[in-house]
Amino acid sequence: MLETHGxxxxxxxxxxxxxxxxxxxxxxxxSIIGPNGAGKSTLFNLISGQLQPDQGEIRFEGEPIxxxxxxxxxxxxxxxxxxxxxxxxxxxxxxxxxxxxxxxxPRRWFLTSLDRLEKPLKIAAELLDRFELAHLAAEExxxxxxxxxRRLEIAVxxxxxxxxxxxxxxxxGMAREETKKTDELIRKLVGAVTVLxxxxxxxxxxxxxxxxxxxxxxxxxxxxxxxxxxRNPEVQDAYLGRMSDDA
Numbered sequence: 001m002l003e004t005h006g007x008x009x010x011x012x013x014x015x016x017x018x019x020x021x022x023x024x025x026x027x028x029x030x031s032i033i034g035p036n037g038a039g040k041s042t043l044f045n046l047i048s049g050q051l052q053p054d055q056g057e058i059r060f061e062g063e064p065i066x067x068x069x070x071x072x073x074x075x076x077x078x079x080x081x082x083x084x085x086x087x088x089x090x091x092x093x094x095x096x097x098x099x100x101x102x103x104x105x106p107r108r109w110f111l112t113s114l115d116r117l118e119k120p121l122k123i124a125a126e127l128l129d130r131f132e133l134a135h136l137a138a139e140e141x142x143x144x145x146x147x148x149x150r151r152l153e154i155a156v157x158x159x160x161x162x163x164x165x166x167x168x169x170x171x172x173g174m175a176r177e178e179t180k181k182t183d184e185l186i187r188k189l190v191g192a193v194t195v196l197x198x199x200x201x202x203x204x205x206x207x208x209x210x211x212x213x214x215x216x217x218x219x220x221x222x223x224x225x226x227x228x229x230x231r232n233p234e235v236q237d238a239y240l241g242r243m244s245d246d247a
Contacts, residue, residue, distance in 0.1 A: 001024050001025065001026040001060065001061060001163065001164060001194050002022070002023070002024035002047070002058070002059070002060055002164060002194075002196070003021075003022065003023050003024075003058070003059045004020055004021060004022040004043075004046075004047065004056060004057065004058050004059075005021055005056055005057045005059075006019050006020075006021065006055055006056040006057065007019070007020040007021075007022070007043070007046055007053050007055070007056035007057070007058065008020070008053060008054050008055040008056050009042055009046055009051060009053050009054055010054055014218075015218045016039045016042040016218050017039045017042050017043050017046060017053075017218050018039070018217075018218035018219045019055075019056070019219065020039075020043060020056070020215075020219070020220055021220065022043075022213060022220070024164070024194060024196050025194070025210070025211065026194050027190070027191055027194055028190065028194060028195075028210035028211060029186070029190045029194075029195040029197060029208055029209050029210050029211075030194075030195070030196050030197070030209065030210065030211045030212075030213065031197045031198070031199055031205045031208075031209040031211070031212050031213070032044075032196070032197065032198050032212075032213045032214075032215060033198075033199065033200075033202065033205055033212060033213070033214055033215070034214055034215035034216050034238075035216065035238065037217070038215040038216050038217065038218070039215050039217070039218040039219075040198045040215055041168060041198065042218075043215070044080065044166055044168055044196075044198060046058070047078075047166065047196075048070055048073060048078060048080045048166060049065075049067075049068050049069050049070040049072070049073050050070060052067050053066060053067070060073075060076060060077075060078065060164070061076075061163075063076075074103060074160055074162075076163075077161075077162050077163030077164060078162060078163070078164045078166065079157040079158070079160050079162035079164070079165055079166065080157065080165075080166035080167070080168065081150075081153045081154060081157055081166070081167050081168055081170060082153075082168050085146075085149045085150060085153055086153060087141040087142075087149060087152060087153060087156065088141060089140065089141050089142030090140060090141075090142065091140065091141060092137065092138050092139060092140055092141070093128070093133050093136045093137050093138070093139055093141060093144070093152055094124055094128060094137040094138065096141055096152060096156055097123070097124035097127050097128065097152075097155060097156060097159050098120045098121060098123075098124040098159075099120075100156040100157075100159035100160060101119070101120035101121075101123040101124055101127075101159040101160070102120045103159075103160050120159075123159055123161075124159065127155045127158060127159055128155075130155070130158075131151055131152070131154070131155040131158075131185065132151075133148070133151065133152060133155065136148060145178075146173055146174065146178070147174050147175070147178030147181065147182070150170055150171070150172075150174065150178075150182065151181070151182065151185065153170075154167065154170060154182075154185065154186075154189075158189070158193070162193055163193065163194060164193070164194045164195075164196060165189065165193045165194070165195050165196070166195075166196045166197075167186070167195065167196070167197045167198070167199075168198045169198050169199060169200060170182055170186070170197070170199070171183075171199065171201055171204065172200070179201065179204065183204055183207070183208060186208060187208055190208075190210075197209070205226070206226040206227075206230060207226075209226050210225070211223065211224065211225065212224065212225070212226050212229040214229060214232070214235045214238070216238040221234050221235065221238060222234060222235045
């Protein structure tokens with residue numbers, strides 16, 4: 001579904017992303033892991049249009065999308081979340097979802113009264129049930145727990161009916177029980193949507209991923225099925241071994 005070829009981005013003398021070739025298979029979950037500073041979020045920002053690459057190409061469903069702005073990529077079916085929760089805190093849960101669902105409303109409906117936009121309202125209602133947020137529909141997003149906010153953000157991404165869902169550390173800052181719920185949620189999404197995930201919880205990654213890509217100092221050092229990646233000596237030295245030592 002998604003491919004990058006020779007993707008490169010430097011900040012001064014630092015190559016944050018260095019000649020990355022990536023393939024994300026349709027209908028699967030591909031995880032990107034690596035130590036802090038490996039270039040994972042920069043790679044996400046390049047793919048999702050927040051940053052422009054210095055070199056290389058990005059293709060989505062065979063079509064070149066390099067350098068396209070985020071709003072164009074959303075229309076093509078690419079949605080992403082961020083490390084820091086990105087919601088309208090003063091709007092209710094239902095309003096956040098309805099607003100996101102309106103993103104693909106044809107321009108001819110822009111001056112229509114909101115209560116006449118049946119499709120966004122229907123999508124919001126479906127997502128409230130699917131993400132177990134119906135009991136919080138009238139709550140302002142800023143009053144939700146951290147775990148509920150992260151779950152709402154994923155639901156907001158899904159409101160645009162994406163083909164590719166990019167999740168940047170969705171379990172960051174969560175308690176163990178909240179992480180477990182998010183794990184189950186992501187598992188249910190795979191298949192209905194292709195998922196590209198950045199995650200530091202290595203056990204979560206190894207349990208839910210079809211494919212794992214490992215980055216270190218801006219470069220890809222390994223990729224494959226979870227068990228193959230786990231046994232890779234270079235990965236153990238650069239990342240997994242270090243995590244074990246820290247533990």
